[in-house]
Amino acid sequence: MPRPRFRVLLGMVGVGLVILALHDGWLNGPLGLARVGFAPVEWSITNVGETVGGVVWSFLRVGTLSRRVRTLEEELARLRAEQAREASLQQENAELRQALRLLPRTRFRHVAADVTGVSTDGASAVLRINRGANDRIPTDAAVIAADGVVVGHVSSVQTSTATVELLTGGKVRVAARALDTGAEGIVHGVRGLDVIFDGIPRTQTLRVGDRLVTTGLDGNFPPYLLLGTVVSVRALENAIFQEASVQLPLDLHRLKVVAVLLES
Template sequence: MAYSTFERTPPPFFRQGPSALTRLLLFSALAVLLMALDVRFKVTPLLRQGLSVAIYPLQRAAQAPVDWSRQLGGYLEAPAKAQAEISRLQRANVALSLQAQIDAQLRLENNRLRALLHLQQSLPPKSVAAQISAQAADPFSRTVVIDRGSLQGIELGSPVIDETGLLGQVTRDYPWSAEVTLVTDRDAIVPVQNQRTGERGVVYGEPGLGQGGMELRWMPAAADVHVGDVLVTSGVDGIYPAGLRVARVTSVTRQRDTAFARVVCAPLADVDGGRQVLVLQPLTPLVAGPKVQKSGKTASAPAASATSR
Protein backbone atom coordinates (compact mmCIF):
# COMPACT_ATOMS: atom_id res chain seq x y z
CA MET A 1 0.00 0.00 0.00
CA ALA A 2 1.36 3.45 -0.93
CA TYR A 3 2.44 5.74 1.85
CA SER A 4 0.26 8.52 0.49
CA THR A 5 -2.90 6.51 1.17
CA PHE A 6 -2.44 6.41 4.96
CA GLU A 7 -4.79 8.57 7.07
CA ARG A 8 -2.69 11.35 8.56
CA THR A 9 -5.33 12.87 10.87
CA PRO A 10 -5.45 11.60 14.47
CA PRO A 11 -8.04 8.89 15.16
CA PRO A 12 -11.32 9.96 16.77
CA PHE A 13 -10.22 8.65 20.17
CA PHE A 14 -7.41 11.21 20.33
CA ARG A 15 -9.31 14.15 18.89
CA GLN A 16 -10.08 16.79 21.51
CA GLY A 17 -12.15 19.92 21.41
CA PRO A 18 -12.08 22.75 23.93
CA SER A 19 -10.89 21.79 27.38
CA ALA A 20 -13.32 21.12 30.22
CA LEU A 21 -12.35 24.38 31.93
CA THR A 22 -12.98 26.33 28.73
CA ARG A 23 -16.42 24.76 28.37
CA LEU A 24 -17.24 25.50 32.01
CA LEU A 25 -16.30 29.15 31.62
CA LEU A 26 -18.21 29.43 28.33
CA PHE A 27 -21.45 27.97 29.66
CA SER A 28 -21.15 29.90 32.93
CA ALA A 29 -20.80 33.15 30.98
CA LEU A 30 -23.77 32.17 28.84
CA ALA A 31 -25.89 31.46 31.94
CA VAL A 32 -24.95 34.82 33.50
CA LEU A 33 -25.79 36.57 30.22
CA LEU A 34 -29.20 34.93 30.05
CA MET A 35 -29.96 35.87 33.64
CA ALA A 36 -28.92 39.46 32.99
CA LEU A 37 -31.10 39.62 29.88
CA ASP A 38 -34.03 38.19 31.83
CA VAL A 39 -33.67 40.76 34.61
CA ARG A 40 -33.22 43.62 32.18
CA PHE A 41 -35.60 42.80 29.33
CA LYS A 42 -38.01 40.26 30.95
CA VAL A 43 -37.61 37.70 28.17
CA THR A 44 -38.23 34.56 30.22
CA PRO A 45 -42.02 34.99 30.74
CA LEU A 46 -42.55 35.52 27.00
CA LEU A 47 -40.33 32.55 26.16
CA ARG A 48 -42.16 30.39 28.69
CA GLN A 49 -45.53 31.36 27.24
CA GLY A 50 -44.36 30.53 23.73
CA LEU A 51 -42.91 27.17 24.75
CA SER A 52 -46.10 26.34 26.64
CA VAL A 53 -48.22 26.94 23.54
CA ALA A 54 -45.78 25.00 21.33
CA ILE A 55 -45.54 21.86 23.49
CA TYR A 56 -49.18 21.78 24.61
CA PRO A 57 -50.21 19.29 21.86
CA LEU A 58 -47.34 17.00 22.87
CA GLN A 59 -48.38 17.22 26.50
CA ARG A 60 -51.95 16.28 25.64
CA ALA A 61 -50.76 13.40 23.46
CA ALA A 62 -48.53 12.07 26.25
CA GLN A 63 -51.30 12.48 28.82
CA ALA A 64 -53.96 10.80 26.66
CA PRO A 65 -53.09 7.14 27.54
CA VAL A 66 -53.13 8.00 31.25
CA ASP A 67 -56.50 9.73 30.90
CA TRP A 68 -57.93 6.77 28.98
CA SER A 69 -56.76 4.28 31.62
CA ARG A 70 -58.27 6.43 34.37
CA GLN A 71 -61.54 6.73 32.50
CA LEU A 72 -61.67 2.97 31.98
CA GLY A 73 -60.95 2.29 35.65
CA GLY A 74 -63.52 4.85 36.69
CA TYR A 75 -66.10 3.33 34.36
CA LEU A 76 -65.63 -0.10 35.93
CA GLU A 77 -65.81 1.24 39.47
CA ALA A 78 -68.56 3.76 38.79
CA PRO A 79 -71.65 1.71 39.84
CA ALA A 80 -70.40 0.83 43.33
CA LYS A 81 -69.04 4.30 43.92
CA ALA A 82 -72.27 5.87 42.71
CA GLN A 83 -74.34 3.89 45.19
CA ALA A 84 -72.06 4.76 48.07
CA GLU A 85 -72.01 8.40 47.03
CA ILE A 86 -75.79 8.55 46.81
CA SER A 87 -76.11 7.18 50.34
CA ARG A 88 -73.57 9.63 51.67
CA LEU A 89 -75.18 12.58 49.92
CA GLN A 90 -78.60 11.65 51.23
CA ARG A 91 -77.31 11.67 54.79
CA ALA A 92 -75.42 14.92 54.21
CA ASN A 93 -78.45 16.54 52.61
CA VAL A 94 -80.52 15.99 55.75
CA ALA A 95 -77.84 17.60 57.91
CA LEU A 96 -77.25 20.48 55.50
CA SER A 97 -80.89 21.38 55.03
CA LEU A 98 -81.19 22.64 58.59
CA GLN A 99 -77.85 24.43 58.35
CA ALA A 100 -78.92 26.11 55.11
CA GLN A 101 -82.07 27.47 56.71
CA ILE A 102 -80.08 28.88 59.63
CA ASP A 103 -77.45 30.36 57.30
CA ALA A 104 -80.10 32.02 55.15
CA GLN A 105 -81.60 33.69 58.20
CA LEU A 106 -78.18 34.81 59.44
CA ARG A 107 -77.27 36.19 56.00
CA LEU A 108 -80.51 38.15 55.89
CA GLU A 109 -79.87 39.63 59.32
CA ASN A 110 -76.27 40.43 58.37
CA ASN A 111 -77.35 42.27 55.21
CA ARG A 112 -79.88 44.29 57.21
CA LEU A 113 -77.26 45.27 59.77
CA ARG A 114 -74.81 46.24 57.01
CA ALA A 115 -77.45 48.36 55.34
CA LEU A 116 -78.28 49.99 58.68
CA LEU A 117 -74.58 50.80 59.27
CA HIS A 118 -74.04 51.82 55.62
CA LEU A 119 -71.41 49.11 55.09
CA GLN A 120 -70.54 47.51 51.78
CA GLN A 121 -72.43 44.31 51.06
CA SER A 122 -70.26 41.18 51.04
CA LEU A 123 -70.68 39.25 47.79
CA PRO A 124 -69.36 35.76 47.05
CA PRO A 125 -66.39 35.83 44.64
CA LYS A 126 -66.65 34.48 41.12
CA SER A 127 -65.19 31.02 40.63
CA VAL A 128 -64.07 28.57 37.95
CA ALA A 129 -64.17 24.80 38.44
CA ALA A 130 -60.93 23.02 37.56
CA GLN A 131 -59.17 19.69 37.96
CA ILE A 132 -55.62 18.91 39.02
CA SER A 133 -53.94 17.32 36.01
CA ALA A 134 -50.32 16.95 37.14
CA GLN A 135 -47.87 17.62 39.92
CA ALA A 136 -44.72 19.64 39.33
CA ALA A 137 -41.55 17.56 39.11
CA ASP A 138 -39.48 20.07 41.10
CA PRO A 139 -38.66 18.40 44.45
CA PHE A 140 -37.96 21.77 46.09
CA SER A 141 -41.43 23.24 45.54
CA ARG A 142 -44.97 22.16 46.26
CA THR A 143 -46.93 22.99 43.11
CA VAL A 144 -49.62 21.34 41.01
CA VAL A 145 -50.99 21.99 37.52
CA ILE A 146 -54.69 22.52 36.82
CA ASP A 147 -56.46 22.13 33.48
CA ARG A 148 -57.77 25.70 33.28
CA GLY A 149 -55.81 28.72 32.12
CA SER A 150 -56.06 32.34 31.11
CA LEU A 151 -58.45 31.52 28.26
CA GLN A 152 -60.92 30.22 30.86
CA GLY A 153 -60.60 33.32 33.05
CA ILE A 154 -57.85 32.18 35.44
CA GLU A 155 -55.88 35.13 36.83
CA LEU A 156 -52.56 35.37 38.62
CA GLY A 157 -52.97 35.34 42.39
CA SER A 158 -56.33 33.56 42.28
CA PRO A 159 -57.03 31.54 45.45
CA VAL A 160 -57.63 27.83 44.87
CA ILE A 161 -59.81 25.83 47.26
CA ASP A 162 -61.23 22.34 47.55
CA GLU A 163 -64.20 21.14 49.56
CA THR A 164 -62.33 21.34 52.87
CA GLY A 165 -60.25 24.50 52.71
CA LEU A 166 -57.65 26.69 51.00
CA LEU A 167 -55.37 24.67 48.72
CA GLY A 168 -53.07 27.33 47.30
CA GLN A 169 -52.70 30.22 44.88
CA VAL A 170 -52.21 30.54 41.12
CA THR A 171 -48.63 31.69 40.55
CA ARG A 172 -48.24 30.99 36.80
CA ASP A 173 -50.92 31.05 34.15
CA TYR A 174 -50.81 29.70 30.60
CA PRO A 175 -53.50 29.70 27.91
CA TRP A 176 -54.85 26.23 28.77
CA SER A 177 -53.34 25.48 32.17
CA ALA A 178 -52.01 27.12 35.32
CA GLU A 179 -49.61 26.32 38.14
CA VAL A 180 -50.85 26.45 41.72
CA THR A 181 -48.42 26.89 44.61
CA LEU A 182 -49.75 24.92 47.57
CA VAL A 183 -50.09 26.46 51.01
CA THR A 184 -47.43 24.01 52.26
CA ASP A 185 -44.76 25.36 49.89
CA ARG A 186 -41.83 27.04 51.60
CA ASP A 187 -42.61 30.32 49.81
CA ALA A 188 -46.34 30.32 50.61
CA ILE A 189 -47.59 33.02 53.01
CA VAL A 190 -51.24 33.30 54.07
CA PRO A 191 -52.61 35.97 56.47
CA VAL A 192 -54.96 34.14 58.84
CA GLN A 193 -57.21 34.71 61.80
CA ASN A 194 -57.90 32.42 64.73
CA GLN A 195 -61.54 31.44 64.36
CA ARG A 196 -61.95 31.06 68.11
CA THR A 197 -60.27 34.25 69.36
CA GLY A 198 -60.18 36.49 66.28
CA GLU A 199 -56.43 37.13 66.65
CA ARG A 200 -54.61 37.66 63.36
CA GLY A 201 -51.34 36.13 62.28
CA VAL A 202 -49.40 34.81 59.29
CA VAL A 203 -49.06 31.14 58.31
CA TYR A 204 -45.96 30.00 56.41
CA GLY A 205 -45.38 26.79 54.53
CA GLU A 206 -42.75 24.81 56.38
CA PRO A 207 -41.14 21.92 54.45
CA GLY A 208 -38.88 21.20 57.41
CA LEU A 209 -41.91 19.84 59.25
CA GLY A 210 -42.40 17.12 56.63
CA GLN A 211 -44.88 16.88 53.81
CA GLY A 212 -47.88 19.08 54.44
CA GLY A 213 -46.38 21.08 57.32
CA MET A 214 -47.23 24.70 58.16
CA GLU A 215 -46.21 27.10 60.90
CA LEU A 216 -47.94 30.09 62.48
CA ARG A 217 -44.99 32.41 63.07
CA TRP A 218 -44.38 35.48 65.21
CA MET A 219 -47.05 34.62 67.75
CA PRO A 220 -46.24 35.91 71.27
CA ALA A 221 -45.57 33.24 73.85
CA ALA A 222 -48.58 34.46 75.85
CA ALA A 223 -50.94 34.38 72.85
CA ASP A 224 -54.25 32.59 73.31
CA VAL A 225 -53.69 29.76 70.81
CA HIS A 226 -54.30 26.09 71.57
CA VAL A 227 -54.18 22.75 69.83
CA GLY A 228 -57.29 22.28 67.71
CA ASP A 229 -57.83 25.96 66.87
CA VAL A 230 -58.95 26.51 63.28
CA LEU A 231 -57.24 29.22 61.26
CA VAL A 232 -59.14 31.01 58.49
CA THR A 233 -58.11 33.69 56.02
CA SER A 234 -58.33 37.19 57.48
CA GLY A 235 -58.93 38.97 54.16
CA VAL A 236 -56.56 41.86 54.99
CA ASP A 237 -54.22 41.10 52.08
CA GLY A 238 -56.68 41.87 49.30
CA ILE A 239 -56.09 38.45 47.72
CA TYR A 240 -57.88 35.80 49.77
CA PRO A 241 -61.52 36.31 50.72
CA ALA A 242 -62.06 36.32 54.47
CA GLY A 243 -63.28 33.14 56.13
CA LEU A 244 -61.61 30.45 54.01
CA ARG A 245 -60.47 27.57 56.21
CA VAL A 246 -56.67 27.20 56.04
CA ALA A 247 -55.21 25.03 58.80
CA ARG A 248 -55.68 23.49 62.22
CA VAL A 249 -53.19 23.93 65.06
CA THR A 250 -51.51 20.62 65.91
CA SER A 251 -48.91 21.66 68.50
CA VAL A 252 -47.93 24.73 70.52
CA THR A 253 -44.47 24.96 72.11
CA ARG A 254 -43.67 27.78 74.55
CA GLN A 255 -40.11 28.22 75.80
CA ARG A 256 -38.77 30.60 78.43
CA ASP A 257 -35.78 31.72 76.38
CA THR A 258 -37.85 33.13 73.51
CA ALA A 259 -40.64 35.68 73.25
CA PHE A 260 -42.49 33.76 70.55
CA ALA A 261 -44.32 30.45 70.60
CA ARG A 262 -43.71 27.76 68.02
CA VAL A 263 -47.12 26.93 66.55
CA VAL A 264 -47.24 24.02 64.12
CA CYS A 265 -50.31 23.57 61.92
CA ALA A 266 -51.71 21.07 59.45
CA PRO A 267 -53.59 22.19 56.31
CA LEU A 268 -57.28 21.41 56.17
CA ALA A 269 -57.28 21.05 52.38
CA ASP A 270 -56.21 17.78 50.79
CA VAL A 271 -52.83 18.97 49.48
CA ASP A 272 -51.67 15.45 48.59
CA GLY A 273 -54.67 13.60 47.17
CA GLY A 274 -57.22 16.17 46.01
CA ARG A 275 -58.30 16.41 42.38
CA GLN A 276 -61.36 18.67 42.01
CA VAL A 277 -60.73 22.33 42.89
CA LEU A 278 -62.40 25.70 42.62
CA VAL A 279 -60.45 28.77 41.46
CA LEU A 280 -61.74 32.00 42.99
CA GLN A 281 -61.33 35.46 41.57
CA PRO A 282 -58.82 37.47 43.65
CA LEU A 283 -60.19 40.45 45.54
CA THR A 284 -57.50 42.66 43.99
CA PRO A 285 -56.24 41.83 40.46
CA LEU A 286 -52.48 41.33 40.27
CA VAL A 287 -50.23 42.71 37.55
CA ALA A 288 -48.50 39.89 35.67
CA GLY A 289 -44.76 39.84 36.16
CA PRO A 290 -41.83 37.57 36.93
CA LYS A 291 -42.06 38.24 40.66
CA VAL A 292 -45.65 37.08 40.82
CA GLN A 293 -44.98 34.07 38.62
CA LYS A 294 -41.97 33.05 40.66
CA SER A 295 -43.75 31.92 43.80
CA GLY A 296 -46.81 32.45 45.88
CA LYS A 297 -45.02 34.49 48.53
CA THR A 298 -44.86 37.66 46.45
CA ALA A 299 -48.59 37.75 45.86
CA SER A 300 -49.27 37.63 49.58
CA ALA A 301 -46.18 39.46 50.81
CA PRO A 302 -48.00 42.78 51.41
CA ALA A 303 -50.32 40.95 53.76
CA ALA A 304 -47.44 39.85 55.95
CA SER A 305 -46.33 43.41 56.52
CA ALA A 306 -49.92 44.55 57.01
CA THR A 307 -50.62 42.02 59.74
CA SER A 308 -47.29 42.49 61.50
CA ARG A 309 -47.75 46.21 62.02
Protein backbone atom coordinates in the same frame (compact mmCIF):
# COMPACT_ATOMS: atom_id res chain seq x y z
CA MET B 1 -8.94 15.82 25.83
CA PRO B 2 -10.61 12.84 24.09
CA ARG B 3 -13.48 13.71 21.78
CA PRO B 4 -16.30 11.86 23.61
CA ARG B 5 -15.42 13.55 26.87
CA PHE B 6 -15.33 16.86 25.10
CA ARG B 7 -18.85 16.23 23.86
CA VAL B 8 -20.05 15.29 27.33
CA LEU B 9 -18.40 18.46 28.66
CA LEU B 10 -20.16 20.49 25.98
CA GLY B 11 -23.42 18.81 26.94
CA MET B 12 -22.92 19.67 30.59
CA VAL B 13 -22.16 23.29 29.69
CA GLY B 14 -25.34 23.31 27.58
CA VAL B 15 -27.34 21.95 30.49
CA GLY B 16 -25.85 24.64 32.72
CA LEU B 17 -26.97 27.28 30.24
CA VAL B 18 -30.46 25.73 30.18
CA ILE B 19 -30.60 25.89 33.99
CA LEU B 20 -29.57 29.56 33.89
CA ALA B 21 -32.14 30.30 31.19
CA LEU B 22 -34.88 28.52 33.15
CA HIS B 23 -33.91 30.27 36.35
CA ASP B 24 -34.03 33.71 34.75
CA GLY B 25 -37.29 32.96 32.94
CA TRP B 26 -35.87 33.32 29.40
CA LEU B 27 -37.55 30.09 28.36
CA ASN B 28 -41.00 30.93 29.74
CA GLY B 29 -42.31 31.74 26.26
CA PRO B 30 -41.24 28.48 24.57
CA LEU B 31 -42.23 26.46 27.65
CA GLY B 32 -45.66 28.10 27.63
CA LEU B 33 -46.09 27.19 23.97
CA ALA B 34 -44.96 23.61 24.64
CA ARG B 35 -47.48 23.34 27.47
CA VAL B 36 -50.32 24.33 25.16
CA GLY B 37 -49.49 21.31 23.02
CA PHE B 38 -48.89 19.04 25.98
CA ALA B 39 -52.02 20.04 27.93
CA PRO B 40 -54.39 17.39 26.46
CA VAL B 41 -51.74 14.68 26.74
CA GLU B 42 -50.97 15.77 30.28
CA TRP B 43 -54.62 15.62 31.21
CA SER B 44 -55.05 12.14 29.74
CA ILE B 45 -51.95 10.91 31.54
CA THR B 46 -53.16 12.30 34.83
CA ASN B 47 -56.59 10.72 34.41
CA VAL B 48 -55.16 7.32 33.52
CA GLY B 49 -52.61 7.54 36.32
CA GLU B 50 -55.28 8.59 38.76
CA THR B 51 -57.60 5.74 37.80
CA VAL B 52 -54.88 3.11 38.00
CA GLY B 53 -53.47 4.61 41.20
CA GLY B 54 -56.94 4.76 42.72
CA VAL B 55 -57.67 1.12 41.96
CA VAL B 56 -54.31 -0.04 43.35
CA TRP B 57 -54.63 2.17 46.41
CA SER B 58 -58.18 0.97 47.11
CA PHE B 59 -57.08 -2.63 46.76
CA LEU B 60 -54.17 -2.14 49.14
CA ARG B 61 -56.26 -0.33 51.73
CA VAL B 62 -59.49 -2.27 51.49
CA GLY B 63 -59.24 -3.27 55.15
CA THR B 64 -59.17 0.27 56.48
CA LEU B 65 -61.60 1.75 53.96
CA SER B 66 -64.80 0.53 55.65
CA ARG B 67 -63.71 2.04 58.99
CA ARG B 68 -62.83 5.24 57.18
CA VAL B 69 -66.23 5.33 55.46
CA ARG B 70 -68.02 5.04 58.82
CA THR B 71 -65.93 7.88 60.26
CA LEU B 72 -66.60 10.03 57.21
CA GLU B 73 -70.33 9.35 57.37
CA GLU B 74 -70.41 10.61 60.95
CA GLU B 75 -68.32 13.63 59.92
CA LEU B 76 -70.67 14.29 57.00
CA ALA B 77 -73.71 14.26 59.25
CA ARG B 78 -72.02 16.68 61.64
CA LEU B 79 -70.99 18.97 58.77
CA ARG B 80 -74.50 18.94 57.33
CA ALA B 81 -75.88 20.07 60.65
CA GLU B 82 -73.20 22.76 60.85
CA GLN B 83 -73.93 23.83 57.27
CA ALA B 84 -77.62 24.20 58.06
CA ARG B 85 -76.80 26.42 61.04
CA GLU B 86 -74.38 28.47 58.91
CA ALA B 87 -76.97 28.88 56.15
CA SER B 88 -79.40 30.44 58.60
CA LEU B 89 -76.63 32.67 59.98
CA GLN B 90 -75.64 33.75 56.45
CA GLN B 91 -79.23 34.63 55.68
CA GLU B 92 -79.48 36.63 58.87
CA ASN B 93 -76.13 38.30 58.11
CA ALA B 94 -77.28 39.28 54.60
CA GLU B 95 -80.48 40.75 56.01
CA LEU B 96 -78.57 42.71 58.64
CA ARG B 97 -76.03 44.01 56.12
CA GLN B 98 -78.86 45.09 53.85
CA ALA B 99 -80.54 46.83 56.76
CA LEU B 100 -77.28 48.61 57.62
CA ARG B 101 -76.59 49.32 53.92
CA LEU B 102 -73.17 47.60 54.06
CA LEU B 103 -71.39 46.26 50.99
CA PRO B 104 -71.36 42.47 50.45
CA ARG B 105 -68.55 40.80 52.33
CA THR B 106 -66.95 39.19 49.27
CA ARG B 107 -66.55 40.54 45.78
CA PHE B 108 -65.22 37.38 44.16
CA ARG B 109 -66.53 34.90 41.66
CA HIS B 110 -65.28 31.34 41.10
CA VAL B 111 -63.85 29.74 37.99
CA ALA B 112 -63.74 25.95 38.34
CA ALA B 113 -60.69 24.16 36.97
CA ASP B 114 -59.56 20.55 36.64
CA VAL B 115 -56.19 19.59 38.07
CA THR B 116 -54.16 18.19 35.19
CA GLY B 117 -50.79 17.69 36.84
CA VAL B 118 -49.03 17.53 40.18
CA SER B 119 -45.36 18.12 40.97
CA THR B 120 -43.32 14.99 41.47
CA ASP B 121 -39.84 16.20 42.38
CA GLY B 122 -40.38 16.55 46.12
CA ALA B 123 -38.99 20.09 46.22
CA SER B 124 -41.72 22.14 44.59
CA ALA B 125 -45.37 21.91 45.55
CA VAL B 126 -47.44 22.87 42.53
CA LEU B 127 -50.53 21.84 40.62
CA ARG B 128 -51.26 22.45 36.96
CA ILE B 129 -54.83 23.43 36.09
CA ASN B 130 -56.65 23.58 32.76
CA ARG B 131 -57.53 27.28 32.93
CA GLY B 132 -55.26 30.04 31.75
CA ALA B 133 -55.03 33.42 30.07
CA ASN B 134 -57.96 32.48 27.80
CA ASP B 135 -60.14 32.32 30.92
CA ARG B 136 -58.74 35.63 32.21
CA ILE B 137 -56.91 33.97 35.08
CA PRO B 138 -54.47 36.49 36.57
CA THR B 139 -51.19 35.73 38.31
CA ASP B 140 -51.50 35.68 42.13
CA ALA B 141 -55.22 34.80 42.04
CA ALA B 142 -56.31 32.80 45.08
CA VAL B 143 -57.16 29.14 44.51
CA ILE B 144 -59.55 27.27 46.77
CA ALA B 145 -61.17 23.85 46.99
CA ALA B 146 -64.35 22.44 48.53
CA ASP B 147 -66.05 25.81 48.53
CA GLY B 148 -63.72 27.64 50.89
CA VAL B 149 -60.50 25.77 51.71
CA VAL B 150 -57.29 27.57 50.73
CA VAL B 151 -55.18 25.64 48.21
CA GLY B 152 -52.63 28.26 47.11
CA HIS B 153 -52.26 30.94 44.48
CA VAL B 154 -51.64 31.07 40.75
CA SER B 155 -47.91 31.49 40.19
CA SER B 156 -47.78 31.53 36.39
CA VAL B 157 -50.32 31.65 33.59
CA GLN B 158 -50.06 30.17 30.11
CA THR B 159 -52.59 30.36 27.28
CA SER B 160 -54.82 27.52 28.40
CA THR B 161 -53.15 26.32 31.59
CA ALA B 162 -51.87 27.81 34.82
CA THR B 163 -49.54 26.70 37.58
CA VAL B 164 -50.76 26.85 41.16
CA GLU B 165 -48.27 27.18 43.99
CA LEU B 166 -49.58 25.14 46.93
CA LEU B 167 -49.80 26.34 50.50
CA THR B 168 -47.61 23.42 51.60
CA GLY B 169 -44.59 24.45 49.52
CA GLY B 170 -43.35 27.52 51.38
CA LYS B 171 -43.73 30.18 48.70
CA VAL B 172 -47.30 31.03 49.71
CA ARG B 173 -47.76 33.06 52.90
CA VAL B 174 -51.25 33.81 54.13
CA ALA B 175 -52.37 36.19 56.88
CA ALA B 176 -54.44 34.07 59.26
CA ARG B 177 -56.56 34.28 62.39
CA ALA B 178 -57.63 31.60 64.85
CA LEU B 179 -61.42 31.59 64.84
CA ASP B 180 -61.76 30.52 68.46
CA THR B 181 -59.09 32.61 70.18
CA GLY B 182 -58.54 35.45 67.70
CA ALA B 183 -54.73 34.94 67.57
CA GLU B 184 -53.26 36.35 64.36
CA GLY B 185 -50.16 35.36 62.40
CA ILE B 186 -48.89 33.98 59.11
CA VAL B 187 -49.53 30.49 57.73
CA HIS B 188 -46.95 28.97 55.39
CA GLY B 189 -45.54 25.58 54.43
CA VAL B 190 -42.07 24.13 55.03
CA ARG B 191 -40.92 22.15 51.98
CA GLY B 192 -44.06 20.03 52.02
CA LEU B 193 -43.09 18.59 55.40
CA ASP B 194 -45.29 20.75 57.61
CA VAL B 195 -47.58 23.78 57.56
CA ILE B 196 -46.83 26.38 60.22
CA PHE B 197 -48.81 29.19 61.82
CA ASP B 198 -46.16 31.58 63.17
CA GLY B 199 -45.47 35.19 64.07
CA ILE B 200 -48.05 35.02 66.87
CA PRO B 201 -47.11 37.16 69.89
CA ARG B 202 -46.88 35.14 73.10
CA THR B 203 -49.37 37.46 74.65
CA GLN B 204 -52.05 35.90 72.43
CA THR B 205 -53.70 32.64 73.31
CA LEU B 206 -53.45 29.71 70.91
CA ARG B 207 -54.97 26.29 71.56
CA VAL B 208 -54.80 22.89 69.92
CA GLY B 209 -57.95 22.44 67.85
CA ASP B 210 -58.28 26.12 66.89
CA ARG B 211 -59.57 26.58 63.34
CA LEU B 212 -57.55 28.99 61.22
CA VAL B 213 -59.10 31.24 58.59
CA THR B 214 -57.73 33.93 56.30
CA THR B 215 -57.95 37.54 57.46
CA GLY B 216 -57.76 39.14 54.01
CA LEU B 217 -55.01 41.47 55.23
CA ASP B 218 -52.43 40.11 52.79
CA GLY B 219 -54.51 41.31 49.87
CA ASN B 220 -54.32 38.01 48.01
CA PHE B 221 -56.93 35.92 49.81
CA PRO B 222 -60.41 37.08 50.77
CA PRO B 223 -61.30 36.75 54.46
CA TYR B 224 -62.86 33.69 56.13
CA LEU B 225 -61.40 30.98 53.92
CA LEU B 226 -60.49 27.88 55.91
CA LEU B 227 -56.77 27.13 56.26
CA GLY B 228 -56.68 24.27 58.73
CA THR B 229 -56.66 23.24 62.37
CA VAL B 230 -53.93 23.76 64.97
CA VAL B 231 -52.48 20.40 66.01
CA SER B 232 -49.58 21.49 68.24
CA VAL B 233 -48.31 24.73 69.73
CA ARG B 234 -44.65 25.56 70.39
CA ALA B 235 -43.21 28.48 72.29
CA LEU B 236 -39.49 28.63 73.04
CA GLU B 237 -38.24 30.08 76.29
CA ASN B 238 -37.56 33.83 75.98
CA ALA B 239 -39.02 33.92 72.46
CA ILE B 240 -41.30 36.81 71.56
CA PHE B 241 -43.42 34.77 69.20
CA GLN B 242 -44.98 31.33 69.32
CA GLU B 243 -45.75 28.97 66.44
CA ALA B 244 -48.08 26.09 65.75
CA SER B 245 -48.29 23.17 63.34
CA VAL B 246 -51.40 23.15 61.19
CA GLN B 247 -53.29 20.19 59.82
CA LEU B 248 -54.87 20.95 56.45
CA PRO B 249 -58.46 19.80 55.90
CA LEU B 250 -57.57 18.33 52.48
CA ASP B 251 -54.59 16.57 50.94
CA LEU B 252 -53.65 19.19 48.37
CA HIS B 253 -51.76 16.72 46.19
CA ARG B 254 -54.90 14.65 45.59
CA LEU B 255 -57.26 17.37 44.47
CA LYS B 256 -59.10 16.82 41.22
CA VAL B 257 -61.04 20.07 40.98
CA VAL B 258 -60.21 23.52 42.33
CA ALA B 259 -61.68 26.99 41.94
CA VAL B 260 -59.81 30.17 41.06
CA LEU B 261 -61.17 33.31 42.73
CA LEU B 262 -61.54 36.29 40.42
CA GLU B 263 -62.55 39.77 41.46
CA SER B 264 -65.95 40.52 39.99
